[in-house]
Amino acid sequence: MKSSRRTFLITSIGVASTFALSRQAFADAPKVAETDPTAQALGYKTDASKVDKAKFAKYVAGQDCGNCSFYQGKPTDAYAGCPMFAGKQVASTGWCSAYNKKA
Known part of the structure; x- marks a missing residue:
């Protein structure tokens, strides 16, 4: 034993x-920069309130990385990983077009 x-x-x-x-x-x-090619392709913004709603009609106020199913941290973490941006961190207040509401 x-x-x-x-x-x-x-x-x-x-x-x-x-x-x-x-x-x-x-x-x-490193943190994802909005100028990163993947970030630009996904429409990533570090501040979800600055998403271009005309370009990304899917965006709804209240959606942000912190409550996305892909966010790999706690909603209270300022930054955490996201599989959309391998090896980089996204802001919990951010948003991109891959957003998927956490269950």
């Missing part, structure tokens, strides 16, 4: 430290 407990503890510590390191590495990831 001691052996499996020891294995569990060692594995848990390893997983926790890997998670902490990867979270820190992502926290240092």
Whole structure:
């Protein structure tokens, strides 16, 4: 029994430290610029209230990255990852045309 407990503890510590390191590495990831080619293609704005509603009729007030299903952080995080912008962070107050309301 001691052996499996020891294995569990060692594995848990390893997983926790890997998670902490990867979270820190992502926290240092660059933020998406509105001039980024992918950002321009998706109509990304760091401030959702500045979305061109004529160009992106799908946009509705209240939609932002923080309540999008693709946002990889908590809604209260200022910036977090998004699979639309691999390796970069988006603003929780931002918006792009890939927006999908979180369930």
